[in-house]
Amino acid sequence: MGLPTGSGDTRVRRLLVVSVAMALMVLLAPPAVADPPGLVWSVSIDDRDLGSVSRNDPLLLGTSDSARVRLSLDNRGPSELLVRSIRIEGRVIGMAFFSYTTRLDIVLPPGERTERRFDVDISDLSSQATGLLPTSVIMISPERETLAKRDFAVDVQGSVVSVYGTFGLIMAGITAVVLAGLLLAIWRRELPANRWRRAARFLPAGLGIGLVVTFTLSATRLLVPSAVWWLPLLLLFGGGAFVIGYLLPVGSGDPPGSPNADTSELGAADRVVR
Template structure:
């Protein structure tokens, strides 16, 4: 078997293992959180809007004011007490937190009791951290700093394209443009590997970059909320399409022709005579 083919197959297997590891790491933390206490019923509002009802088609708008009013209602219908140390609101995209606000409440709720808390959070810096539609989570945090329970919702931040979120998307777009330019130059100069696996792997970073740029662009323009159930398929589809383009592209390095003997350099040698 051609050593280059063996090397390409081995590299592809390692790449698939790396992709699987990344997918395990970017699974939302809520899926790994412990089950909520039995009998806990609760809801939260932001500026009078229930987070339960905040969907991509009806997000909670933030950024028009420098503060947001939060109200949390808890009902302990279980048989044991429930302790809530604080409430945390954060927004995460592709596993990274772009904004986070935590307020300490120190709630000790006995069985059969209800309580509510109302407080304001300062979000003056929110418009400098994010923009567009983002997935967010409101979490009840226990005394051990572990999540007691959480609710996912969608926010629409009236921020700037030069916020941290927007700048990150612009940086990814710039890197992707450089990678694509390098691929075009390699195609024009016929410098791509002849091995199909190696060629497909060469195209993978461009596909991942296009997937990320598409995710951030659709989020900033409020056409898509990049939850894990949406941005992961977009990323995988773009990466897979780029790999297949590289794999099927009929271009590669031109191998030099084998050296031809020079007839003028050929010297006719007389047969040697046997020694007497």
């Protein structure tokens, strides 16, 4: 089976290779943020140390209008530590669905320790998200760069019509429309005869299903959608749809010699006729 030589097909293949490579880089890359040398720190929210929080036992948020935070810092390094603020942020597929920043202006000389206690107003959290979300506590320097970071899982007691829930519903609606259009094209035999173009037509549907599955598992509290999970889900469903589109023996009645015709298939048909 020959490979298509059209510039459109080349761009599709390049895009797929780049997407897979980027996904693998994100999955296999080491953590981008390391604690400053000599810094020992801990955070507790609502009297629960984040070191005890796990995916199977997430931190519960959204049942009250505020979160009590205790930050402990021990500077055992050689340099002065400057902390401008601390941020609590929940991100899924690279998008922040909630973020709360508190100004602290901590100056901690070497060999010193300090502790700060403060309340964070999260009264709008239930309208921002719902379900299990990967969350981070981020210490920010005066230059607004990340000094240190702790990742943990939260269980947000929010509404289905929150920003997060609405986004998932919108993705479900878009995916349904894409699938309906794809099924209609199959029924009408309007798909390209060229296998690579046909596979590219299936790819958005697979990616959409992957996103819907991710948000559904998160909202129903079955999965914390960190990159370790949502990237493989997108690759699984997107790649599966691409392979199905490539192997599915359906296509339009493109005339011989048209740009969309699969030259290998036309060649095989010509040999049969002869």
